[in-house]
Amino acid sequence: MKNKFLRIISLCLCAMLATAAFAACQSQSSDTAAPAQPAAPAADAPAADVPQSAGDAMTLNVMTLWARDNSENIPTALRARIAQFQEENPHVTVVEEGIGDQTAYYTRLTTLAAGNDLPDVFVSRGSELSMFAQAGVVAPLDDILNSRPAWRDGFVDGAFGDLTSNGSIYAIPYSMLSTHVIYYNSSLLSEAGFDSFPQTWPEFMDMIAKLNANGVTPIALGNREQWVANSCVLSTLGDRFTGSDWFRSIISGDGAQWTDPEFVSALAALQEMSNAGAFNSDMNSIDNDQQKTLFYNGSAAMFMEGSWAIGAVVDDAPADILAATKVAVLPAVNGGKGNPRSMSGGSGSGLAVGIGALQDDAKMAVIAEFLEFVLGEGYSMEIAAKGEPTAFSVTGYDKSNVSELAALYAEMASSLAFSPIYDSFLNPAVNGVINEGLQELLINVITPQDLAERIQAESNRN
Amino acid sequence: MQPNNAASIKPRKAVLAALLLPGVAIYVFITIIPLFTAFGYSLTNWAIGPNRDFIGFDNYVRLMGDSVFWQAFRNNLVIVAGNLIVQMGIAFLLTVLFMSRAMRGKEFHRTVIFLPVVLSAVVVGFIWQMVYSNNFGMLNAVLRSLNMDSLIRLWLDDPKQVIYSVTLPLIWQYLGVPLMIFMSAVQGISKEVYEVCEIDGATGVKKAIYITFPLIYSSMKVAVMLSISSNMLVFSHILVLTGGGPGTSSMVLALYSYSTSFTRMQLGYGSAIAIGVFILSFGLVLIFKKLAEVGQSE
Numbered sequence: 001m002k003n004k005f006l007r008i009i010s011l012c013l014c015a016m017l018a019t020a021a022f023a024a025c026q027s028q029s030s031d032t033a034a035p036a037q038p039a040a041p042a043a044d045a046p047a048a049d050v051p052q053s054a055g056d057a058m059t060l061n062v063m064t065l066w067a068r069d070n071s072e073n074i075p076t077a078l079r080a081r082i083a084q085f086q087e088e089n090p091h092v093t094v095v096e097e098g099i100g101d102q103t104a105y106y107t108r109l110t111t112l113a114a115g116n117d118l119p120d121v122f123v124s125r126g127s128e129l130s131m132f133a134q135a136g137v138v139a140p141l142d143d144i145l146n147s148r149p150a151w152r153d154g155f156v157d158g159a160f161g162d163l164t165s166n167g168s169i170y171a172i173p174y175s176m177l178s179t180h181v182i183y184y185n186s187s188l189l190s191e192a193g194f195d196s197f198p199q200t201w202p203e204f205m206d207m208i209a210k211l212n213a214n215g216v217t218p219i220a221l222g223n224r225e226q227w228v229a230n231s232c233v234l235s236t237l238g239d240r241f242t243g244s245d246w247f248r249s250i251i252s253g254d255g256a257q258w259t260d261p262e263f264v265s266a267l268a269a270l271q272e273m274s275n276a277g278a279f280n281s282d283m284n285s286i287d288n289d290q291q292k293t294l295f296y297n298g299s300a301a302m303f304m305e306g307s308w309a310i311g312a313v314v315d316d317a318p319a320d321i322l323a324a325t326k327v328a329v330l331p332a333v334n335g336g337k338g339n340p341r342s343m344s345g346g347s348g349s350g351l352a353v354g355i356g357a358l359q360d361d362a363k364m365a366v367i368a369e370f371l372e373f374v375l376g377e378g379y380s381m382e383i384a385a386k387g388e389p390t391a392f393s394v395t396g397y398d399k400s401n402v403s404e405l406a407a408l409y410a411e412m413a414s415s416l417a418f419s420p421i422y423d424s425f426l427n428p429a430v431n432g433v434i435n436e437g438l439q440e441l442l443i444n445v446i447t448p449q450d451l452a453e454r455i456q457a458e459s460n461r462n
Numbered sequence: 463m464q465p466n467n468a469a470s471i472k473p474r475k476a477v478l479a480a481l482l483l484p485g486v487a488i489y490v491f492i493t494i495i496p497l498f499t500a501f502g503y504s505l506t507n508w509a510i511g512p513n514r515d516f517i518g519f520d521n522y523v524r525l526m527g528d529s530v531f532w533q534a535f536r537n538n539l540v541i542v543a544g545n546l547i548v549q550m551g552i553a554f555l556l557t558v559l560f561m562s563r564a565m566r567g568k569e570f571h572r573t574v575i576f577l578p579v580v581l582s583a584v585v586v587g588f589i590w591q592m593v594y595s596n597n598f599g600m601l602n603a604v605l606r607s608l609n610m611d612s613l614i615r616l617w618l619d620d621p622k623q624v625i626y627s628v629t630l631p632l633i634w635q636y637l638g639v640p641l642m643i644f645m646s647a648v649q650g651i652s653k654e655v656y657e658v659c660e661i662d663g664a665t666g667v668k669k670a671i672y673i674t675f676p677l678i679y680s681s682m683k684v685a686v687m688l689s690i691s692s693n694m695l696v697f698s699h700i701l702v703l704t705g706g707g708p709g710t711s712s713m714v715l716a717l718y719s720y721s722t723s724f725t726r727m728q729l730g731y732g733s734a735i736a737i738g739v740f741i742l743s744f745g746l747v748l749i750f751k752k753l754a755e756v757g758q759s760e
Contacts, residue, residue: 082508103705107724114510114729131727135510224705282596284708285618429726440709445621 038095058363060370063109063122065349067100072311073386074175079392081374088373092366098453110428113137118354120367124171126162126424127431132352133165139353140168144368151392159391162346162424171350171377173391175383178345179306180329181409181422183313187324188216188301197328197380201269204331208278210400211301218272220300221283222291223442226435230277231423232304234270234438236330239419241266243337246418250459258456259449262337267448269440270334274442284439296321307345307389307409314403327409329416338419345418347391351372351375389413433458463551482729497740504734510727515588521734531735534713535742537625541714542693542746544629545636553685557648557678559672576638583635587702589629592619594703617702621711628703629713632696640685647681650672683738683754690750694743714737 009022042235062082063207079096080198097119099105105461112118124132145152156176164197184197192210211218223229227279239247242262249256257375273279280286280294285408286401290325292309296317303309332340351371380392384401402410423431433455440446446454473481476527504521508514523756525531556575559565578586594617602614617627651674659673697716698704706721719739723732 040729103725110510110727111724114727116512131510135513137510137512152618201700226707227703280596281616282619285591285594285596285616299597304687379509429728432721436707436709439707440621441712443619443621443708445709 020024024265029366036334039227052118058366059095059173060121060363061119062094063105063119064096064098065100065102065123066098066106068098070098070306071099071315073383074308074311075390077379077382078174078374081379085370085373089366089369090348092370093180094370095370101176101225101229106428110217111205116355118180118356120354120357121351121370123174123349126165126171126354126421127426127428129163129170129352130165130425131428133168133170137172137355138211139358139364140170141172141371142168144364144371145169145172148368148372151376153436154377154392156393158392158418159347162348163350164420171352172371173347173350174375174379176346176389176391177307177348178343178413178416178418179231179348180233180304180343180345181307181309182302182304182328182330183295183309183325184302184328185295185298185300185321185324186326188298190217192301197326198254199331201331201333205273205276207427208273208276209252212277217280217294217300218278218302219280220291220294220303221279221441221442222286222288223283224285224287226439227423228268228288228291229442230306230431230435230436231344231421232306233268234434235422236342236419237270237333238263238266239338239342239344240330240333240336240340241269241338243339244419245341246337247425251420251425258459259452264448267451269293270438271441271444271448275444279442283442292316307413309407310387310403310406314405322405325405327405327412329412339417342417342419343413346421346424348421350391355450394441405461427459429462430459472724492506497737500733500736504737506730506732508733510729514730516729521731522738524731524736525738528540530710530713530718531715531738533710534715534718537712538694538696538714540625540691541629541632541696543694544626545633545689549633549637549689550640550682550685551642553637554670554675554682556641557644558666558674560645560668561648561674572641575641576633579638581635583698584702586631586635587699590699591618591703594627619708621664621708622707624712628700631699631703632693635699636689636692639688640682643681643685644678647678651677686750686754690747694739694746715742 002246012456028065062077064078066072070076075098082094082096086092104266106124106125109118109122109128113132113135113207118132118137124138129138133140159173159176160169163169163173186233188211189195189197189207191213192207193212194207198204198207208218221233242260246256246260246262252257280291280300285410286294288305291300291303291305292312295303295313317325329343342395351374352372353367357367375392377392377394380394381397384390384397385401387402389410389411396402424432426434437446437451437454441448441451484636503514505516505518506514507517560568560572566570590600596602596616596619599617601617605611605613615623615702618624653676655673656669659669664672669741694711696714697720700712700714700717703721706717710718716739719732719735722735723729726732
């Protein structure tokens with residue numbers, strides 16, 4: 001009896017194993033074959049759209065940085081364009097994978113790059129792109145742009161600056177953004193005695209003290225994912241002290257050092273802010289969504305994030321907070337070499353193309369069409385109408401739907417210059433050291449000088 | 463069960479090998495081979511893409527002097543120690559409790575204690591993030607309502623505190639594992655032993671120390687070994703709770719290897735870290751095994 005039972009069990013187990021192994025092989029082979037012969041349509045594409053003639057049918061894998069329910073203007077507009085492209089080109093199946101967490105997204109991207117298996121089209125920052133370009137895993141897009149001169153020339157000056165490596169363009173920008181905007185609650189500021197945003201550093205620090213005295217967190221900071229303090233605060237604060245030429249010299253490696261006194265003073269200023277109680281005490285364990293929450297519920301007077309947060313504030317902030325929300329940038333610092341009328345920004349990121357597509361002319365043609373359609377005039381009109389700064393210049397769009405906050409931002413941005421976004425240019429290893437170090441700097445575990453030396457040491461290694 | 467019956471279900475060697483083959487093949491493919499390829503990668507300066515150059519043992523030289531690596535190792539040791547002392551201790555106490563006749567609702571308690579074990583580590587990480595949250599966290603709310611405000615800490619932001627804060631969820635989640643192992647071992651102790659010692663006048667504590675503990679000692683060794691090996695590789699909890707921060711104060715070995723490889727794109731050095739982790743964990747298990755043998759022979 002027992003004998004028989006054992007036999008049946010082992011038979012079942014064997015059968016299960018065999019099926020599992022078979023299924024694994026099966027799915028693997030269909031995965032790798034998918035781009036070449038899209039016999040099986042992707043789950044979210046209607047089957048009717050795939051034509052019978054398999055000749056020009058293809059799948060376009062697109063990877064983006066936005067969660068499905070992201071309500072910001074750019075992802076919404078971009079997704080609408082992708083859907084329209086899909087509708088007009090039924091023989092192409094566009095499969096979009098959206099990963100909402102920025103750190104997780106870039107981890108996935110670099111893992112794919114390490115295996116030379118990048119998707120056909122994907123969002124990437126300049127810093128990753130230049131690594132990818134060096135390793136030869138992304139396709140240069142100069143040919144695509146040059147064969148479409150009208151489109152190419154429509155982009156604003158400097159739109160490709162962050163996305164160029166060794167003279168070749170590797171991505172098409174989807175907006176001009178700033179990574180540093182101070183969103184402030186003007187009613188909390190006037191309660192502290194400031195009717196306009198301070199224009200000098202001592203005034204700014206005075207405001208922080210007064211806000212604290214009023215029991216308000218001056219600046220909500222959510223730096224758990226580590227990029228916020230770097231991208232949204234230090235990029236601009238550093239530039240105030242060092243000037244953009246210093247950073248360009250760091251990137252090109254001709255002379256400037258991280259240990260230069262200007263940069264160390266920038267780090268010191270950040271630490272001084274933190275010591276003065278400028279930030280919430282749990283800044284390293286909440287993320288940038290939670291920093292907005294502190295602002296929305298009125299317990300924080302400011303938060304610093306990029307221009308991309310405008311849409312989220314307009315959508316999510318309670319009406320009274322939204323009405324009081326205004327925008328500013330950090331004031332000038334004493335003895336700073338940088339232009340105080342600037343904010344870190346640029347195109348920053350864009351849509352890039354994996355090198356795999358370059359093997360296949362038909363696919364490259366579809367990708368070129370896709371990029372022009374998705375990131376062309378129609379898309380730019382749409383985001384411009386929502387008040388987003390565009391990388392492709394458009395005029396005559398409908399201004400009636402621009403939110404008040406977006407208009408405020410546009411007005412401010414028109415009088416400001418862009419300075420480099422640190423994490424768009426730096427090597428990921430150096431970025432990692434800065435990110436980690438800033439968390440320690442903000443809680444006084446490391447001195448500005450030691451952090452500068454640590455960054456320089458990592459920089460020397462690369 | 464008669465011996466001849468047992469012999470008849472013992473299959474032929476070829477059948478045995480065929481049955482083992484899939485399991486062994488999977489093990490070799492996902493554990494042994496990657497170990498060797500990782501060692502190969504660790505001798506290169508592989509950053510990304512297809513290019514990599516052989517650089518000998520440079521990565522290992524760097525590893526020896528890498529303070530973050532050793533800090534991560536210390537953190538792992540804190541987690542292992544916390545689990546061995548607190549988790550095993552509680553599990554043993556609970557086992558003794560479960561044996562006593564006074565205990566009611568044993569089934570219920572056992573289920574509740576075991577429940578977190580089957581939760582995903584990511585879910586547990588998020589739950590505890592909410593528990594620890596400074597403004598809205600359950601822990602601080604409870605402390606406030608008990609008028610113990612002085613005990614409120616920045617659970618995940620204080621670099622001196624954070625490693626203990628991330629150890630607690632691990633202790634809580636996996637408490638059920640040693641408990642199950644101890645319980646099944648205790649059930650193997652025959653009733654007569656206890657009856658005899660009760661006649662001799664042994665009370666609860668003495669029973670636990672002189673009867674239960676020595677008789678489940680070998681099962682405890684298994685539980686300890688499992689605990690060491692899983693806690694040396696702990697990853698998801700920390701990634702979700704703190705991401706290794708603030709700075710590197712809650713960094714653990716597996717997370718360091720991962721972030722070096724995939725966030726900082728230093729795949730060669732990341733592989734060297736992974737090999738380092740392997741050597742350290744393996745060494746720790748070996749040392750423990752030696753210690754346990756000495757303890758037993760006494």
